[in-house]
Amino acid sequence: MKRVSFLAAAFCASQLFAVDFSREVLPILSNKCFVCHGPDGTKKEVLRLDSFEEATRDLDGYKAIDPKALGKSELLIRLHDQEDPMPPRKAEKQLTAAERDILTRWVKEGGRYAKHWAFVPPKKLRPDWTGNAIDALVGRRLKAEGIAFAPEADKATLARRVSLVLTGLPPELLLLQKFLADKKADAYGQLVDALLASPRFGEHQARYWLDAVRYGDTHGLHLDNRRGIFPYRDWVVRAFNRNQPLDEFLTWQLAGDLLPKPTLAQLVATGFVRMNPSTAEGGAIPAEFQAKNNFDRVETLGTALLGMSLTCARCHTHKFDPIPQVEYYRMMAFFNSTAESSMDGNKYEYGPTVKAPADIAAWAKWEALNARHASLAKQPEEKEQAAAVAKEIAVFKKSFKPTLIARDLPKPRQTKLLARGEYNHPQGEPLRPEVFEVMGALPKDAPANRLGLAQWLTARGHPLVSRVLINRVWQRTFGEGLVRTPADFGLQGEQPTHPELLDWLAVDLQDRKWNLKAMLKLMVTSRTFRQSSVRRTKVNDPENRLWARGPSFRLDAEAVRDVALWSSALLDGTMGGEGVKPYQPGGLWKALMHPGSNTKNYIAHKDARQYRRSLYVYWKRTSPHPMMTLFDAPSREISCVKRSRTSTPTQSLALLNETQRVEMGRRLGQRLLREAKDDADRLNRLFTLVASRKPNAAERAACMKLFNKLKQRYAGNAKDTEAYLSIGDSPRDKKLNAAEHAAWAQVAITVLASDVALWVY
């Protein structure tokens, strides 16, 4: 058995090469030493280890690192001091022998410092390969480990995998058939292009962004009332479908209102700035929530775009990362001048708001009308026509819905450092908006407002944004990120599994003008992605850190539901609009909510809305739909860039008993009975829908055994049959044999609850 032992490999290498400060030393210093000897070492006399200058400072006759007499370095002495060691014996975190060794060798080798990798702007390697850079860089490492790429997954598996990754749904049957029959070399490329062009693409990709920005349809605190914000969600879906360059995507969200003559879409995008949970609780103090709302924005920016926690620096200088407390508040100054009141008044239109098209079709219509009007207006002879269209636009605008946007006050609010993060303890001079020094400076001529902030974030040379974003694109494509801690690129985070690849992709994203679809295509057409995901007995890499097999992971909550909606042909493809309310067990909201809340009653939609994609399910932040939270969806009260993936008994209950799932099983059973001629064919069809392939012998045996048993049982029990087939609002084809229908319905819901349907593999 080949062992891929990272530690052993690192150890052997370390005997030959100098210690790598950024990769080997800094994580130890950060995790074990910085709590006392780090950036937050405020007392002058405290020995600090967070920079070369500090470590070599003369502390009354001794130095942590003495470059002239390395052997006399206090750090070295204390590391090995039996009487008075560092870390002290009572410290929570002790050094391992290997760590002590690394630090020792590092000091002996000169104790040189380097910037943490993630604060150094990424650079592309000069390519010495042809073809896909991903394969070159993953392959290089595999070769070093003496491992070959896994064979390519079979075509059907690959089609399903790429379709789920890009669109969150299995491939449409026609598309699948075409691909399977297409023997041409670019068949796969064409499949990928078709998926990237599908409107389902934007819906699926938007979900991840909505987690990161904590999108919800309610205010999130106290009464947790309704909030007018869904046009923002629709804008996000459209932006992904239109492949809006990601730099522009970010700029509009951070500062659309500050662009010259902002368009409606640019204003709607600033809903991002307004996404913080808010309150209007009776006794709440406005100044307190002015501060809290802004903490939330700064920290969301940290997690979602900088891939690091800034929360520490709210109360004191960051313990690990070089973020002084004052810089936190300078960053907060970018957001502290927005015009909305600090309390939401429990209002749906928590101003400032604008009115925007009521769903995605309405956006398209509105843009078409505007384009038409613009073109007519240029032609004097079409004056009458132009006026008619203008009138039509005016009428159409009456259907618009309000959405929260950002606006700045004419005169900026004063921002001061808040001692210990307490709103009632402002301290020192008013602060100008400014960015984190360790990540560079505001670009020349950039205004000191949110627009300048956006320019800084999207400037070439920003060390983090492109890395953080592309890491998450990788994560949703491959199941895990190149950096496994996508919310922490700081000193405490994990190192990338493939640093050069991460950097290559981050720069490539910018080279390609922030073109997301191009990057996704690069990823999904790579050999790395196309590998079979079968575990390799000869490769001991359970977490797939070498990427020596294809991705496999459980689908997210939304896709779990969407796959079933789609396969049962219940999916309503309407895009956007106010959040939809599928079935939900009675009383869930009422049991929690204040009588004054306007979200205490959950009234399920009885029409096609309940079959819309899960992205559109109404998101009440204090109590999201249980079919979402049971399957690891976050509450959206705070930014989430990586969901957990758990397996629980309550999931099992939900998969087999929840009303909509039973209904989807029933409709899928109906579909099988109508669309296929015999039972064998029906089972083939079922598997083709959810697994893009026919069942194997074991699956066939298991399903047919269940089918035959239940068919017999239901044939003898009309009451149970009728009861089971009556679940759910959608109509049922009563011409079908009821016992067969009920049995197929149960086979269908069972297959939909199995890994065959729930996993990407």
Added chain:
Amino acid sequence: MMNDLFRETELMMTRRQLFGRTALGLGTAAMAGLMGRDLLGADIKSGMHHAPKAKRVIYLFMSGGPSHLDLWDYKPKMQAMYGKDLPEEVRDGQRITGMTSRQKTLPVCPTKYKFTKQENNADGVWVSELLPHTATVAKELCVVHTAFTEAINHDPAITYIQSGSQIPGRPSLGAWLSYGLGSMNENLPNYVVMHARTKHAEQSLFGRLWGSGFMSSQHQGVLLRSEGDPVLYLNNPAGVTREDRRAQLDALSALNQSQQERFADPSVLGRIKQHEMAYRMQASVPELMDLSKEPDSTFKLYGNDAKTPGTFAACCLNARRLAERGVRNIQIFHRGWDAHGNLAGEHGNQCKDVDQGSAALIKDLKNRGLLDDTLVVWGGEFGRTPYCQGKLSKQNYGRDHHPRCFSIWMAGGGVKPGITYGRTDDYGYNIADADGNMLKPQPRKDKWTPGTMHIHDLNATILHCLGINHRKLTYRYQGRDFRLTDVHGHVIKDILA
């Protein structure tokens, strides 16, 4: 084959934990929980960081902020001050909520209720006439008069006491316990939350109060409900029998195993186990909820209310039944304690809701020998002001939120029975020393003021009773090893048995 694969799953889990967490500071308790019975087939070693006194906790949460002044904290001297403005030096710069900050005066409002001194194991404890049943278990209670918090409004305060942070996003106390304690029963959820009925449904509760925050979502509380399925989606749909479900699960298991054979993914076996546990839960939860075998004496003890699902008394009875069945982590939320204007009306009802049930729970646990290793906690997110909000009369009044001191009680596993702890000034406004001088405790990691119990101290003490060192139970997120008690919290040793 199965065994080997199962073994491999274990090892992988172990490795993952080691790589992902332990080396970086996962508490040994969490490690034991994660590797508990499920993985190693052996019972979890209770006593993670030290020998636990309690194996389980039942937390009776009084949401809205019960009035310490009308229930527990007897202040006879206030009577003489009736209607007079609260002296400025007593308020001492304390924030006033937006609800009373515009009031012209802050008239002192003594309680209208009669207090009686109950014998306990120390100097006795004063209990309000609103809690006649609870008074009868005074010898079991450790009544703390000096709980305090910084938050002055419900949402931040309840989020604070239940998650250690006023801002949403952290795992709840229950999630920390789930993470730390693991499970003793494979047929029931590990962390169970109930919502008791109230006439006065203010204020709101939030999923985050039993949510898992940034932790893996397996640690979120499972609601045990009185409406519909007791556990969400527990019951088979109409027309599906237990035999049908068995057949279905057999097919499901075969499908998953076939998938496992194809992809050699050892995690499949874990999922097969979860489906089986769900199947067992379908039997064990109805058995749990079936009160038909409870003798009449039970309902005499808890009151007839306990026959009505969803009442606080019924929830308490469920809590005892859960405790008997090895569930370690039980919370009951009872709303309606936010008495701004009609305290006499509302607190009367509230106490009627909870008094008999809480007392019965203590007695019942005691009779069954369970109280020794069950920690019971009763309390809300803050107290109420000694000055009146709105109109003051002898018959009725309101009280605003008060964070500087409030009363809670604890009983059972690990806590000294029949004592009181800490004292407040003559207004029940400030925490005071033995001579009645104002203490101004600040929650600081290196300093604790004897006689006080900040909410972090409360949580540290709860964890301590369960064998967990609150400083060692950590979960890494965004590079930081988070704790329930943040960087604060002191175990209040004075109240430990």
